[in-house]
Amino acid sequence: MSGDLKWNKIFGAALGTAFVILVVQQASGLIYHSEPPEKMGYFVDAPEEAAGGETAELPPDWGTVLPTADLAAGEAAFARCQACHDAHQGGADKIGPNLWGVVGGPVMHRAGFAYSDAMQKHKAEAPTWGYDQINSFITAPARYVPGTKMSFAGIRDTQTRINLIAWLRTQGSGGFAIPAPDPTRQPGAAAPAEGAAPADPAAEGAPATEATGETPTTGAPATTQATPAAPPAATSPAPAAH
Numbered sequence: 629m630s631g632d633l634k635w636n637k638i639f640g641a642a643l644g645t646a647f648v649i650l651v652v653q654q655a656s657g658l659i660y661h662s663e664p665p666e667k668m669g670y671f672v673d674a675p676e677e678a679a680g681g682e683t684a685e686l687p688p689d690w691g692t693v694l695p696t697a698d699l700a701a702g703e704a705a706f707a708r709c710q711a712c713h714d715a716h717q718g719g720a721d722k723i724g725p726n727l728w729g730v731v732g733g734p735v736m737h738r739a740g741f742a743y744s745d746a747m748q749k750h751k752a753e754a755p756t757w758g759y760d761q762i763n764s765f766i767t768a769p770a771r772y773v774p775g776t777k778m779s780f781a782g783i784r785d786t787q788t789r790i791n792l793i794a795w796l797r798t799q800g801s802g803g804f805a806i807p808a809p810d811p812t813r814q815p816g817a818a819a820p821a822e823g824a825a826p827a828d829p830a831a832e833g834a835p836a837t838e839a840t841g842e843t844p845t846t847g848a849p850a851t852t853q854a855t856p857a858a859p860p861a862a863t864s865p866a867p868a869a870h
Contacts, residue, residue, distance in 0.1 A: 689813035690759045702795025715799045731797045732804025746775030
């Protein structure tokens with residue numbers, strides 16, 4: 629008889645424990661219930677894909693926009709790149725390569741830097757960083773060079789990119805000529821067909837130049853030239869391509 633009572637006590641204790649656990653779970657769920665936030669607390673400035681049917685944006689008319697670009701604003705825009713890049717002559721590589729002389733320079737210009745396989749493939753298709761190429765890259769790096777190691781989301785605002793590229797041109801790329809104004813890129817001109825890569829005016833008569841590595845860059849003093857773009861001047865030594 630006493631043995632039966634012993635087992636009854638054990639089963640009763642087990643059932644009581646299970647009941648307590650269930651009650652605690654239900655109560656904690658009611659007390660600590662959380663609602664999803666009405667809006668995101670952190671905004672990621674990621675470029676948006678153009679919706680179907682929208683008119684494609686004309687590429688910048690570099691002969692018109694670079695001479696009037698705000699270099700101070702471009703330098704300020706580069707602040708978001710400084711965690712991964714240095715744009716000064718002789719500066720060390722960081723997470724991304726040094727960007728001195730990147731505008732108009734060869735893709736993978738920093739010897740010894742570990743570029744991604746995606747960038748190596750891109751170099752075979754577009755070996756230099758011209759104005760259009762850099763603009764497309766910093767608009768959406770992962771879209772322009774699929775597989776790039778650069779995790780930067782991109783810069784959506786066109787004027788910010790123009791200022792940045794104008795400023796970066798002043799960092800060792802002053803010899804890369806500003807093309808003459810192009811009427812086909814000015815307001816009122818027909819936008820390029822969807823999927824068609826815009827021609828880089830600066831690449832006509834001069835090597836097209838692609839961004840130096842896996843991160844955004846900019847630069848260029850505000851001076852126009854009526855002549856076609858020329859290869860980067862030998863005055864400012866640009867890093868070797870890789």
